[in-house]
Amino acid sequence: MAELIPTIIAKYNYWIYITLMMIGLYAMIAKNNLVKKIVGMNIFQTAIILYYVSIGVKKGATIPISTGGHGAVHEAVHAADYLNPLPHVLMLTAIVVGVATLGVALALCLRIYSRYNTLEEDEILAQIRKK
Amino acid sequence: METITSIKPLLAVLVSLLVTPMLVSSRNPNVREGWTFVAAFIKLAIVASMVPAILQGTEIVYTVAEVLPGVAIKFKVDAFGMLFALVSSTLWIVTTIYSIGYMRGLHEHSQTRYFCFFAIALSATIGVAFSANLLTLYLFYEMLSFATYPLVAHHQDQEARSSGRKYLLYIVGASIALVLPAMLICYNLTGTLEFSKQGIFTGTESHATMLVLLLMLVLGFAKAGIMPFHSWLPAAMVAPTPVSALLHAVAVVKVGAFSVLRVLTGVFGIDLLARLNLGTVICYLAAFTVITASLIALSQDGLKRRLAFSTIGQLSYIVLGVALLSPKGVIGGMTHIAMHAFGKITLFFCAGAIFVATGKKNISEMVGIGRRMPVTMVAFFIGSLSVIGLPPTGGFFSKWYLVQGTLQADQWPMLVVLLSSSLLNAAYFFPIVYKAFFCTPEEAMFENRVEEAPIWCVVPLVITAAGTIALFFYPSLFLKLAELAM
Amino acid sequence: MDNIFLYSSLYLAFLMVLSLYRAIVGPSVLDRMIGVNAIGSKTTVMLILIGLLYQRVDMFVDICLAYAMLNFIAVLAASRYFHKRKGLSDEI
Amino acid sequence: MKIIGLIITIITGAFLVYAAADFPAWADPNSPASTYLSPYFIENSMKDTSVPNFVTSLLADYRGFDTMFETTVIFTAGLVCFILLRISGGKEPETSHYRHVLTGVTVTLKKGHKIPESEDFERIDDLWTPPDLIIKTGCRLMIPFIQLFGLYVIAHGHSSPGGGFQGGVILGASIILLAISHDLRTALEKMREKVVAILCPIGVSIYAGTGALCLLLGVNFLDYSALASVLHVDPIAARSHGIFMVEIGVGIAVMTTMIWIYNNISSAGKYNQGL
Amino acid sequence: MFWQIDLAILTLVVVTAVASLMVKDLLGAAILFGAYSFLMCLLWSIMGAVDVAFTEASVGAGVSSVFFVAAVFRTSRRTKD
Amino acid sequence: MHTNEEKNLHHNQPEPAQTARSPLCFFPLLITFIMMFGLWLLLSGKFDPFHLSLGVISCALVAFLSSDLLFPSPILKGKLTVFLRWLCYLPWLTIELFKANLHVAYLVFHPRMMDLIDPRIIKFKSTLDSELGLVTFANSITLTPGTITVNVSLDGDFKVHAIDRASGDPLPGEMEIKIAKVFRKV
Amino acid sequence: MDILVCILLFSGLFFLTAGSIGILRFPDFYSRLHPAGKLDTLGTLLALLGLALFNLQHFSLGALLTSLKIMLIIIFVFVASPTATHAIVDAGVRAGLAPWTKGEKRR
Amino acid sequence: MSQQYPALLVIVPLLSAFAISIAGWVNKRLCFPIIVTALSVVVYASIGLLLTVLEKGVVIYHLGGWPPPVGIAYYVDHLNGLVLVVVASVALLNVIAAKKSIEQEFPDKAGPFYTLYILMVTGLLGIVVTGDAFNLYVLLEIAALTGYGLLAMGEERAPLSSLNYLYMGTIGACFYLLGVGYLYIVTGSLNMVDIARLLPPLYQSRAVLAAFIICMVGVWLKMAFFPLHSWLPNAYTHATSAASSLIAPLVTKVMVYVMIRLILTIFTPEFAFATLALNNIVVWLAVIAIVMGAILALAERNLKKMLTFIVVAEIGYMVGGAWLGNRAGMTGAILHIVNDALMTLCVFLVVGNIVYKVKGYAFENLQGLFRKMPFTMGAFVVGAMSIIGVPPTCGFFSKWYLIVGALQAGHYGFMAALIFSSLVSVVLFFRIFEICYYEPFSDHHGHDQPPEPMDEAPLTMVVPLLIVAVILILVGLYTGDIVNHIIKFAIPEGLV
Structure with missing residues (x-):
């Protein structure tokens, strides 16, 4: 138990990301409303983004923008001074993908609503079954 | 043994396959059947052209494509295959003639489809005969199964379709x-x-494995009709008679028997079977089928059904002959393919001719029919003689060799089986012939006026009946081939 | 000075909790909107504070500016909802 | 379903927790992620591309290919929304409403009647409500500044956070703001549907075209250094300019897509009335 | 990275996430989701991911909650869970 | 509201065609451009030719796109004066804002807050006529003690929500006068 | 200088606190808008002002521009906040929410 | 130019997608020529690439001129060279065949449809060709998003099934992304080859284990592997025929490719099969997938839905084959990617033709089709034979390898499942043949029944279909060459 606590503290970001992700996953599985599922999906995606951004964090480093100006190569840049930019780049892409998915999902919801006049999954299924 | 590489086997297979587009596209029935004849004759010519080489003991080989490492789609013409190919390509011509008579006589529908699948089935049969390995054999075997399905279910009514399903299943x-x-x-x-x-096995495999494999292969070729995989055969008799004739007396069932023989001789090898004493199992299986099928045949009233059960029994002769593992027995089994084919096809032709002329299907309705259709019933008599194995028909030779085989193998029970089954054969064929000719005028159901089936139906059955007799006098070609195959 | 900023940010986070309470509990959607709006204004300050903590405020100020510009779009959209769909609860 | 969801969630979560125990500690400067590849980017970004914002150089140059597809994803989303929702034409409604701009008088016309083409009348729809004066004026004054800021973000992606994507979103948001505060019709007058639909692929094409230009100049796809011969600068500056061109493409694509998606979703594809 | 703020905001994020899923009104869920985006933006700027934070600020504040509201406007606010 | 067809056609009398592209039309563009460029300089902080040219392009773009939002009518006469006066109004507003906030903060922290407040809605009519004036007034009301503008119509009808009696009473009062001064005709 | 910054920052925080508590304590939606609309605006304004001043400590052109940008933020907040407040209250009116009057239960 | 093939492969369809999109607003008739030209170029490039690979070995293409692991690189080896050709040619054949049905089903949105179509092809080609784990994710999303759009354009239930697909697909893609993140946190690299180089010392790490499992689960979700398959049948059934005949053959197959790539390249067979003892479980899952797919297909009275369940079963084949953990099984799985893509294309094109002419695909609609559309049904027979696994159609040979793999691994359950599914396929397809052929039937000998007039689909639909049917047989006959010259090199030596 004694050595467990430092582990827990040292990685709390990871624990939180897992929590968030599970919240999203649970919402996607268990929620009945289609838009709620989309909210869950977004939370799920953000959790992964959180995970990636957590990878990029480095103690004692500043944001990944060079303090030197634009253009000239004045001084040597020390890698240890800057955060890891790679996860940030990846996550920009992931956010964009998230927005794109969101748009498409909402468009689908609109189509579904115009057909069934409800967004509750069980009601839609009941309507389908009745036919 | 010499081998020659030649494209002929492939051509022989493809001829009837290539003719199908012509069949489909021709609008005029005469043109369509003309194409069928052309294909049949070309096929026979190609097959026959290979006979001399085979008789000299060479083998003709052609590889199409190597599809798997060590396994190719490959044709190999050896004596045994040649025997089978010769029988089936000869009988195709006859059957084609007969089909024309039968189909036109009954104004059947979908004749184009019929002739197409007929042609494809023939291709597959030749393919099985010439295949050089198990994969190629399997390929054409499956092709045959699927090609005959539309033929079996030709009538399209509920019964035909359920039989078709059963057949396929x-x-x-x-x-x-x-x-x-x-x-x-x-x-x-x-x-x-x-x-x-x-054989392909080294002999190091365990006995149990070999037994399982053997049973799987022998029973798996269900076209051979070994019990308990026989019940499709009587069901498939709903098909038009030429189909029953060619396919269930010649092509399909013989393909089954041929495949079993191929497996026994080519995959396991006689020696290995003898060493592991596996032949006996097959023997008893076949013997059981022979007796049971004959007994069932006795009780059948439908002519075609009786013939079907007779076929089941006769097929097992073939298997039995090889399973005896004695040289004579093997020769007997192989020649029985040819002999039985000629005999049984005659019988089926007769049944069809009766149906075309009178519309009767059951034996009990045929009292006195010999007076009306003497030619047909004489041919029927000759055919039944051949099937029973009495001279002067070709069937005598094969049965003779089989009996010798049992003696050679010291399988006395098998001898008993053979003889008793011959008696049973006689018991279910002769009453028909007897009632057809010898009955009191009161009993006769037909007028005493000769009114045969159409000429297109009668000619073929005369030819095959003649062939049956001719085989008694000139059996050497088939015997030679069978000996070479040993 | 850094410590002051750090603790101010922490304090802001605490204030967010208070606003969040309204956003979560708020009996009507409009109360939630108030709560969220309040969180937004605190976020603006906090972003600058973080920039100062990183000593790169020139970088964070852009984010903050964008944030201040766009923050109220969602609120406007939600209020437009009530313009066109009258009634607090939806027609069922 | 709730129980199943809970079970799946708990199992997955437990598995992830189990696996996360082997991670390097959070914010560890010696973790492989921080020591293997990232030093290269940090140390060479300035040398290779002369872009101080490592994220930008990484985004648009080292991993420019990813970003190209990211833009394509956005374009795809816009297109999918369009294809799913847009109802072109549709049947003429029973009644149509017109509003006299100067007096605010609303006129209702029966089907088939038309009003003479005039700038005094604008077509409105049955859900139409007059835009609120305060919101309208406030947004009217803010929108140009938001747009300028969006452009600024695109232009200064090299040296400060931001870039094509963020700037594009801000630009798009400004038009969306216009649609919210005024009317969808007003926004559509600024950005017609056809303009949006054509600008969007053009934006992505600028990106892909820059890459293809490099390919035509004889080097690999997206290797901006080849642009040096076209722009008459040294390869390093050429990379920087290449990144800039790419960012413009991204900006255009993202802006138009955001507008496109909003237009389609808020009007359910009919384009007659927005949020 | 400043772990104190980080931890505080992380907690808030989780609470907001749960809340936006529990709210029995889709418009409310959309608005709370907006708050979730704000907090995420903060979180990322705390972790030093400025570009990500910028994107989240513009997307979360400007676009995605508007999309949600627009979709809810076109459909229905009603939800059973 | 819903008049018949005949009547509405009546509205559409052929008016004297406006000069479609009078030289005045370029002034809004120009002024927008200048404002934008100033803002650009502030934002950019880089004064090399490259960034400046980018700024020029961007500002031109914004001016082209949105100048009609900033200046709905092309008449600019007196706008500058109004703007300067408006700036002078701001400090006063800030002080008011302070007072207001202290008031509300007092309310917030008062233990018996519930007894102190007495929300009500006040209606009055303002004499202001310019759009911007109304908006400024409305926003000022919102920012000053205890009052929030609920609704404004173009005619100047105000609905204001006041938190207690004290904050609601002085309206429209001094503030309106000051704003009217700002937006009076030049 | 630091002291001035601190005073501004803390007064800003004070107003923000008041705003948050006000949101919690006030009885209904309309009255909650008062702290939300006003206190938060002023709090943000003051805090940002303080931070802008702090940023000017090491004076340079960049720092000046940054501070000006912060001022720009203040202006935006100044414009946006009343607009947003108005939007919310307008929504409340359109939704048909009756204002709380003295003596009712808090909502 | 030949060294630029890998780039062309993706760039040409991408740029033409934008061109089509613009052309859709300018002149709609331009769309179709552009897409056909672009796809032809892609087919040409992919074949050229495959030949180059056969001649010179692995082709590596550095995007942006940055060498991996710094930049993104394309690796084309024997495995993806083969899959590339399949993807490109399937897409080309399908677009030609689909033209008429697109014009029939949504004439006003043909332009956007083509754009989505070619974007999807771009995504799939990119997935196949890329050597970067994260790039794969982005491309995955492109393929997925276009897929959602294409699938949702169908009948009235399509949006709902498409939305379900979206949920599942997003979870899948996110799981994959998370797996990549796990790899990144322990190795610091994103390049597949580089990760494979860095991984061996970390084989015991729990993070690597988790990464592997998460990636696998994600990919399984996307390919609709058994317990996660629930979205697939509805999504594919309700889609338009043009879309389903693109997506059904390609998407799941490309996902299987991704799985094989994960096993072979990133994690290496030693880790996947030796360090982890999951083989048995997965193969049993595959067995259940096959059996369930077959049984569920049996219960359907609707041609298209039945085919989708067959797709589910086929996925079981491939996953099971890949996880048998031996050479033969892997060969079978890779071969089955090719074969299954072609045969699924064949049957779905048939469905497309039927829908075009008959406007329905329930069993009742199929009566008398053999007379009405003989060529279409002829091709259907070939496709069906291939699915059943009848030689010499190609389906037999992949099944052969799979069973050999099962035998070598001693996994008789898998073998039994394969055989069972073949048997069920026989029942399935012959049931349909019966309906198409013999119904409406008459109990008398039906000579006077007037034959229905022939009403074949237009030539542009039939010709590609017949080409596919011929390809099915040709691929079957040349299986030996494909295996010996391509697949043999695609599997690393380490796998016995």
């Missing part, structure tokens, strides 16, 4: 469920599927 089900895995196991064990005289 038995044949394809057995081949996929038993042959395919067995083949794969063989491949996995040995790395090859090529037929050879010595």
Whole structure:
């Protein structure tokens, strides 16, 4: 138990990301409303983004923008001074993908609503079954 | 043994396949059947042209494509295959003539479809005959199964369709469920599927494995009709008679028997079977089928059904002959393919001719029919003699060799089986002939006026009946081929 | 000075909790909107504070500016909802 | 379903927790992620591309290919929304409403009647409500500044956070703001549907075209250094300019897509009335 | 990275996430989701991911909650869970 | 509201065609451009030719796109004066804002807050006529003690929500006068 | 200088606190808008002002521009906040929410 | 130019997608020529690439001129060279065949449809060709998003099934992304080859284990592997025929490719099969997938839905084959990617033709089709034979390898499942043949029944279909060459 606590503290970001992700996953599985599922999906995606951004964090480093100006190569840049930019780049892409998915999902919801006049999954299924 | 590479086997297979587009596209029935004849004759010519080379003991080989490591789609013409190919391509011509008479006589529908699948079935049959390995054999075997399905279900009514389903279920089900895995196991064990005289197994495999494999392969070729995989055959008799004739007396069932023989001789090898004493199992299986089928045949009233059960019994002769593992027995089994084919096809032709002329299907309705259709019934008599195995018909030779085989193998029970089954054969054929000719005028159901079936129906059955008798006098070609195959 | 900023940010986070309470509990959607709006204004300050903590405020100020510009779009959209769909609860 | 969801969630979560125990500690400067590849980017970004914002150089140059597809994803989303929702034409409604701009008088016309083409009348729809004066004026004054800021973000992606994507979103948001505060019709007058639909692929094409230009100049796809011969600068500056061109493409694509998606979703594809 | 703020905001994020899923009104869920985006933006700027934070600020504040509201406007606010 | 067809056609009398592209039209563009460029300089902080040219392009773009939002009518006469006066109004507003906030903060922290507040809605009519004036007034009301503008119509009808009696009473009062001064005709 | 910054920052925080508590304590939606609309605006304004001043400590052109940008933020907040407040209250009116009057239960 | 093939492969369809999109607003008739030209170029490039690979070995293409692991690189080896050709040619054949049905089903949105179509092809080609784990994710999303759009354009239930697909697909893609993140946190690299180089010392790490499992689960979700398959049948059934005949053959197959790539390249067979003892479980899952797919297909009275369940079963084949953990099984799985893509294309094109002419695909609609559309049904027979696994159609040979693999691994359950599914396929397809052929039937000998007039689908639909049917047989006959010259090199030596 004694050595467990430092582990827990040292990685709390990871624990939180897992929590968030599970919240999203649970919402996607268990929620009945289609838009709620989309909210869950977004939370799920953000959790992964959180995970990636957590990878990029480095103690004692500043944001990944060079303090030197634009253009000239004045001084040597020390890698240890800057955060890891790679996860940030990846996550920009992931956010964009998230927005794109969101748009498409909402468009689908609109189509579904115009057909069934409800967004509750069980009601839609009941309507389908009745036919 | 010499081998020649030649494209002829492939051509022989493809001829009837290539003619199908012509069949489909021709609008005029005469043109269509003309194409069928052309194909039939070309096929016979190609097959016959290979006979001299085979008789000299060479083999003709052609590889199409190597599809799997060590296994190719490959044709090999040897004596045994040649025997079978010769029989089927000869009988195709006859059957074509007969079909024309039958189909036109009854104004059947969908004749184009019929002739197409007929042609495809023939291709597959020749393919089976010439295949050089188990995979090629399996390929054409399946092709045959699927090509005959539309023929079986030709009438399209409820009964035909359910029989078709039954047919397909038995044949394809057995081949996929038993042959395919067995083949794969063989491949996995040995790395090859090529037929050879010595068999492909090294002999180090366990006895149990071999037994299982053997049973899977023998039973899996359900077209051979070995019990308990026989019940498709009587069901398939709903098909038009020429189909029953060619396919259920010649092509389909013989393909089954041929495949079993190929497996026994080419995959396992006689020596290995003898060493592991596996022949006996097959023997008893076949013997059981022979007796049971004959007994059932006795009780059948439908002519075609009786013939069907007779076929089941006769097929098992073939298997039995090879399973005796004695040289004479093997020769007997192989020649029986040819002899039985000629005899049985005559019988079926007769049944069809009766149906065309009178519309009767059951034996009990045929009292006195000999007076009306003497030619047909004489041919029927000759055919039944051949099937029973009495001179002066070709069937005598094969049965003779079979009996000798049992003696050679010291299998006395089998001798008893053979003889008793011959008696049974006689018991279910002769009453028909007897009632057809010798009955009191009161009993006769037909007028005493000769009114045969159409000429297109009668000519073929006369030819085959004549062939049956001719085989008694000139059996040398088939005997030679069978000996070469040993 | 850094400590002051750090603790101010922490304090802001605490204030967010208070606003969040309204956003979560708020009996009507409009109360939630108030709560969220309040969180937004605190976020603006906090972003600058973080920039100062990183000593790169020139970088964070852009984010903050964008944030201040766009923050109220969602609120406007939600209020437009009530313009066109009258009634607090939806027609069922 | 709730129980199943809970079970799946708990199992997955437990598995992830189990796996996360082997991670390097959070914010560890010696973790492989921080020591293997990232030093290269940090140390060479300035040398290779002369872009101080490592994220930008990484985004648009080292991993420019990813970003190209990211833009394509956005374009795809816009297109999918369009294809799913847009109802072109549709049947003429029973009644149509017109509003006299100067007096605010609303006129209702029966089907088939038309009003003479005039700038005094604008077509409105049955859900139409007059835009609120305060919101309208406030947004009217803010929108140009938001747009300028969006452009600024695109232009200064090299040296400060931001870039094509963020700037594009801000630009798009400004038009969306216009649609919210005024009317969808007003926004559509600024950005017609056809303009949006054509600008969007053009934006992505600028990106892909820059890459293809490099390919035509004889080097690999997206290797901006080849642009040096076209722009008459040294390869390093050429990379920087290449990144800039790419960012413009991204900006255009993202802006138009955001507008496109909003237009389609808020009007359910009919384009007659927005949020 | 400043772990104190980080931890505080992380907690808030989780609470907001749960809340936006529990709210029995889709418009409310959309608005709370907006708050979730704000907090995420903060979180990322705390972790030093400025570009990500910028994107989240513009997307979360400007676009995605508007999309949600627009979709809810076109459909229905009603939800059973 | 819903008049018949005949009547509405009546509205559409052929008016004297406006000079479609009078030289005045370029002034809004120009002024927008200048404002934008100033803002650009502030934002950019880089004064090399490259960034400046980018700024020029961007500002031109914004001016082209949105100048009609900033200046709905092309008449600019007196706008500058109004703007300067408006700036002078701001400090006063800030002080008011302070007072207001202290008031509300007092309310917030008062233990018996519930007794102190007495929300009500006040209606009055303002004499202001310019759009911007109304908006400024409305926003000022919102920012000053205890009052929030609920609704404004173009005619100047105000609805204001006041938190207590004290904050609601002085309206429209001094503030309106000051704003009217700002937006009076030049 | 630091002291001035601190005073501004803390007064800003004070107003923000008041705003948050006000949101919690006030009885209904309309009255909650008062702290939300006003206190938060002023709090943000003051805090940002303080931070802008702090940023000017090491004076340079960049720092000046940054501070000006912060001022720009203040202006935006100044414009946006009343607009947003108005939007919310307008929504409340359109939704038909009756204002709380003295003596009712808090909502 | 030949060294630029890998780039062309993706760039040409991408740029033409934008061109089509613009052309859709300018002149709609331009769309179709552009897409056909672009796809032809892609087919040409992919074949050229495959030949180059056969001649010179692995082709590596550095995007942006940055060498991996710094930049993104394309690796084309024997495995993806083969899959590339399949993807490109399937897409080309399908677009030609689909033209008429697109014009029939949504004439006003043909332009956007083509754009989505070619974007999807771009995504799939990119997935196949890329050597970067994260790039794969982005491309995955492109393929997925276009897929959602294409699938949702169908009948009235399509949006709902498409939305379900979206949920599942997003979870899948996110799981994959998370797996990549796990790899990144322990190795610091994103390049597949580089990760494979860095991984061996970390084989015991729990993070790597988790990464592997998460990636696998994600990919399984996307390919609709058994317990996660629930979205697939509805999504594919309700889609338009043009879309389903693109997506059904390609998407799941490409996902299987991704799985194989994960096993073979990133994690290496030693880790996947030796360090982890999951083989058995997965193969049993595959067995259940096959059996369930077959049984569920049996219960359907609707041609298209039945085919989708067959797709589910086929996925079981491939996953099971890949996880048998031996050479033969892997060969079978890779071969089955090719074969299954072609045969699924064949049957779905048939469905497309039927829908075009008959406007329905329930069993009742199929009566008398053999007379009405003989060529279409002829091709259907070939496709069906291939699915059943009848030689010499190609389906037999992949099944052969799979069973050999099962035998070598001693996994008789898998073998039994394969055979069972073949048997069920026989029942399935012959049931349909019966309906198409013999119904409406008459109990008398039906000579006077007037034959229905022939009403074949237009030539542009039939010709590609017949080409596919011929390809099915040709691929079957040349299986040996494909295996010996391509697949043999695609599997690393380490796998016995």
